[in-house]
Amino acid sequence: MTSVGTPVPRVDGLLKATGTARYTADIPFEDLTHAVLLQATIARGRIASIDASAAEAAPGVLLVLTHLNAPRLPRMRAFAKGGSAQQTVPALQDDRVRFAGETVAFVVAESQEQARYAAMLISVEYDEEPPAVGLHGDAYPPAKVNGQPPDYRRGDAERALADAAVTVERTYRTPVHHHNPIEPPVTIASWDDDGGLTVHEAAQGGVHMMRLGFAEALGIPRRKAGSIRVVSKFLGGGFGGKGFMWPRNILPAVAARLLGRPVKLELTRAQMYTSGGYRSETVQRLRLGADRDGRLGSIVHESTSTGSDMGEFPEPCAQITQMLYACPNVTGTHRLVRQNVGVPTFTRAPGEGPGSFALESALDELAGELSLDPLELRLRNYAETDPEHDRPWSSKGLRECYSEGAERFGWSARNPEPGSMRDGRWLVGYGMATAAYSSHTWPTFARVRIRADGTAVVRCATTDIGTGTYTVMAQVAADALGVRPGDVTFEAGDTRYPFAFPPVSSSGARSIGPAVRAAALAVRTRVARLAVKDRESPLFGADAATVRAIGGGRLARADDPERYDTFVDVLERAGLGHVEERKGYGVMPFLHSTASGIAPWPVGPLLRVATRPFAGRYSTYDFGAQFVEVRVDPDLGVVRVSRVVGVYDIGRVLNPRTARNQAVGGITWGIGMALMERTTTHPRLGKYTSPNLSGYLLPTNADVPDIDVHFLDRPDPLVNPLGVKGVGELPVVGVAAAIANAVHHATGKRVRSLPIGPAELLG
């Protein structure tokens, strides 16, 4: 009886449902002090004067840091260059204001209320300058896009366009998005008497990467980075917004060192919009050329997103276009326009999310030009091998995703004529899109310990970002050990545990899982070795390599399962309290990975070295097909998504319950992206207009219909021994396009700027 593949309920479900899971903000600290940020109210200019004297004199105030008195902090190394930061410019170092929401003062007091009040007493005078707002200025190429050059060329796309029988040329726009996890970011920093630093973080960014970031920011040599401990046990969502070192992570540690007391900073909802990055708005120009049968001869995908003086993160929109369809001539370009709005960052389904909206909308428009079924158009351009790198896929079940999805959805009932389908007064539309995501495998280590009572503990420094890692990794270890998952405890989120990369880019299951499995198998083998040398063991004299786990913590002879020993008995006879093994996994010599270009030290160089000799054997991607039904009120232009079918090839499904949870969440993100999510910026002032959940609309339950999720559940043996790919981001990809395509099918109106609402559909 194996546990992997079964819908084991979350091991932390009861804790979370009853409010007893201890999130970072819940951790009690003796002698704790509380900090708040004071943020710039202009988008560009200089601080002409700042007077904190009233704040400093206010009750309970312990420290006020401004650019006038803050310790000098170094520029941070960018994540793209092997560091841990997106915003490389540290806070409080000069009088310049580069975006509205930049920290201009950091106030620490005995209570949060006192700190908040004191912050209101700080008087700041600004010399304002007109900010750069919107993607209107001069565009320039970024240094790198996800580790790749900003421009990609295969064949001669311009010439092929000129020669194409049918062309589509359109521009698509997506707005600024914010991550909006339910839990605000929290940092608690405390120094001990020996100069060691402990930081409790609500951190998606991986505790080890953050440790290096703290060392860099605080001037602690890398070789002494071990004196820094970062802990992150539970996370109330991250989605990219808690993924890197930002000034808000660093300042509490700076203040705690000055005060000699622990400092806690918890952001307000409004501050979350300006303190942890965002998804840039994008303008994407798509040009497609095809023959009359719909075979693509050319794609040009030109994407522009927000640049910044403080760091660089180009939204990698065109990268999906480079690999998704069999097209001989493809150009993808990325450009930036500098704005005074802070540094953008990864947001769930970075690149593929907004990129697929443009690409998959354009394909739908091409299908319309050709009078061809949109699904048939995709099948005619199906890429049997990776056209970008000219090598086979490790696995690709996309064709089955299309057919299974079409069957479940009832795609064949679609009348191709826009506006032809109705339900009462409601216009009904069907739309579809392809999903693909380049999930990554990162180097990961795990330690598995079998204890004298036969239970096991697995330790790994990854973070469960809410995806179910605690549960799923207990299942993986249980199967490898031959015990029940309830006998395994997975412990994570602590730099004292073996190294793990941040669980980003849908990497959690596929990176941690194989490491956990390898360590569990290794420790099981160690127990077997003890047994076969033990005259009192039923396994005495057997070949340890052939001893099999038969469940219940029992190890049996391969030739006679009736003769078995148990973990408990072996350890007891050996007089051992426990045995343990540590194993690593994740240097992927046979798979292409763009990861080597963006992985931080020490991983990046390692990956670069490891992959170079072997790169080019296989490409690995997660694939899927999204089918959507919408209803549009013809009077009012109100759009409701009434059905979604998502079929995904994510390799083996470790736990259908947690995997489905990821898919439903991802599709819901797509619904939000299509119909309501948008951060608005004042066109002249360059400030976010409504940084709260009243102004930034997320889907409510009433906006999310029943979602039919189906996984092919086919192990990909080339990716890793578990056969598991990634699921976190894939289900977002294509949903917004499928909705926009369905809206077009329902109404005949093509909306190329998100979100889609009454304003776009009237008239």
Added chain:
Amino acid sequence: MRTFAYLSADDVATAVQAISTEPGAKFLGGGTNLVDLMREGVEHPDTVIDITRLPLTGVEELPDGGVRIGALVRNSDLAGDRLIRGRYPMLSQALLTGASAQLRNMATVGGNVLQRTRCAYFYDGTAACNKREPGAGCDAIGGFNRNHAILGTSEDCIATHPSDMCVALAALDAVVEVESVRGKRRIPLVDFHLLPGGTPQVETALEADELITAVELPPSPLAATSRYRKVRDRASYAFALVSVAAALEVADGTVTGVRLALGGVAAKPWRAYEAERVLLGAPATEESFRLAAEAELAPAVGRSQNEFKIELAKRAVVATLRQLLTEGGAA
């Protein structure tokens, strides 16, 4: 810390006495709006007078067939009240489209009437807002104004009144009863909220020392066939882009009675008198509905981002009236 005094009143006389001697005081009902505004630094009363213990929680039938609603009736209770659901379904529906279940459980009728605009610039203490700081200017004009007003605006303010409930009350000729140490008076709901003009900071006809004690609904057989329709950017828990409260009576294909009010379009719940005038006696057809909507929206002015609301409002009027004609009122 920014301190304020807290008082609690057990009866109306004590409450209005307290506020008459505390010029900087505010009444606290459900707190769903006032507390937000205090936290954002928009409101800063010196004294908060808790009125939640006043005996103003009844919904009573009046001898003439109307209904008297105590000012402290919670929105969710009013929405579920049998009298309201039977005689004034548009009001029950309007309440249920407002906010979330949790907020409706807290929010009071009096507080709902007095809730303030959700214009983002009104809330943002660093933005220019004539309502918050007279003479400061208006960042909404030329800023993000997609959700802003199209009727009755001025060059000083284009904010909307956010209430759904009040739109139905406007259509129903509700009367607001207020009390102070100087006595009681009755203010028709349609006169209660004021258009901005040059004084957007003056939002209602209520004097600073007056307490809303009740809202009265006159009898209205017409209202039994009524609907509230709200157009918004998501299916639940969002303010109206446009909303319509409507009641319709048709005899022999002719409109013999109509009530119409719009939400999300002005600084007050907008009773559509002009549209009612056009409709009364006209054939009950889609064409008449459209003519009436055109007449009502003729003076509408769009800004940089909310031009679409003019057409949307017209269509919402037509769609709601059509639905009343073909399907009758809501159950």
